[in-house]
Amino acid sequence: MFRKLIEDASTWHWWREWMLIFLGCIMMGTAFVFFINPYKFVPGGVYGLGIVLHNIFPSIQVGTFGYMLDVPLMIVALLVFGGQFGARTVAAALFTPGYMNLLTRAVYPNEAAVESLDPALLLNGQLNLSDDLLLTAIMGAVIIGVGQGIVVRQQATTGGTDIVAMLLQKFAGIKFSTGILLADGAVVLAGLLVIGFGLGTGEAGEKGWVLTLYSLITIFTTSRVIAYVLDGASYDKLLFINSDHHDELRRFIIEDLDRSATYIKARGMYTGNEREMIFLVISRKEVRQVQHKIKEIDPRAFLVVTDAYDTFGEGFKPFPSADVMQAE
Template sequence: MGFRKARNSKVDNLRNYMTIVVGSVIMAVAVNLIFEPLGLVTGGLAGLAIVVKELTKFIWEGGLPVWIFTVITNIPLFLVSIKLLGIKAMFSVSLGTITYVLALAVIPIYDFQFNDMLLAAVVGGAITGVGLGMVFSVSASTGGTDLLATLIQRFNRHMSVPTILTIVDGTIIILGALVFGIGNALYAIIAVFITAKVSDGLLEGLKFAKMAYIISDEYDKIAQEIMTSLDRGVTGLSSTGMYSNKERKMLFCVVSKKEIVKITEIAKKIDPNSFVIVNDVREVMGEGFIEYKQ
């Protein structure tokens, strides 16, 4: 039993590391193929690096490469973070950051010459959102302003990390507006919005489920069928119909999105007069869903 748990733990860790690597590479693709060529500063160290590259073109041919600036700025952040948070806590962040920087250095910068800046902002934001969602889904990050906000919060407890991150990234976007113009900045804001929506959707999609309440006189048969055919647990809640003043069990169960149709079919098949209430569930942790890990 212990061997099986150890093996499962190694498989889970490997899967998480692969998710971090793939997500970091996807984020770098958006920077090198869309944001940098078009001068879209979407916040983060990559956005600041794009600004610095533009400002250093007169002293460095083509400007200081984004990946070099990202390395330079991340080094002090990592040294401080290791001291405050410990090496173990920084492993996943280190993997994400190293992969991200290497991808920025290796992936060629290519201008697809988007004639529609809005389309470029949407595509870039969506690509970044997928990569960011993958990295966040395993509680990791690619360093940068995320790490900076975490460090600042340790010395400024009355401000949350998201608030600090918004201020830092907002400042970087303003710098981008000063260098590339207000038009580019507005498109960059659209890209940031799309990134947030896609990454949030990806994270919620991984944890999203459906909750069903079933009221029926045939509650026992319905519960048995759900447990048998779907292998899902069902809870019977004591309830009283206020019109009939009749006591009965109200069934409560949580299932995946694709299983909720089967739940309603079972209820209606056994009792056509059954009353089924379906709600969205944002996050479910436990057996059959996402396992809680300390």
């Protein structure tokens, strides 16, 4: 009975991971079709490069370019990250551009509209956000970031610069989100040359360089959302407490907060006197309580409160495994 429960739980975990991978891919593909491709934003990645190439070869869909660019990178992922990771990468990278192509044909009325990607024709003009480009860029970036983060949390990737960023993190120690930002910069530059200045098309956009600025906003927002989805927001605070009332503060920290702290030996620069400073990490919601208690115990205490970017250990987050992708 117990063994069967374990097997059922393992099976459910496997299915859940795959469902989340496809959910993330669907979110990404939908965001590109509705908020990115029609407005010629170039948010990096193989699909951003696909948008650039689609402007040169409009008969080829953005998703199709995704296939053409992803295959070499998927081969690298298979070789570097192993069979299980490679299988997930291949599934996500093959599903996303195909879904984008199918959705694009479903929301545009005809082949000419698919080639032009005119937002005025998207859903028969029901979702034309041409007058709200900033809102469009942010909405697309947030949805892409959430979807991409969900996929990467399952130790997969949608291909493209995801793989480039993961290679940079693995071999060069560069942050995952920073790697994406760097790799995508080259794609944005290509978008500026093609869409902004008409290189390869002979038709420079009236405000193509403005679209490049929106693309940069999209990339930055996406990278921040990915980091949030992967690592979460840090709500911990780091406190340094300098006081002569250690016994009362010790009782408060251990008994009331149900936490521990560390004494750090310190010496006053002006007086030269040696004393012990309390080093304490708490959640953000506990800061006000600690401030009031310190004021009650020792109004002359010296307190410094700063952000703890990441906190690992007992009572906080577990240490990440070596093979778990970290955004920062």
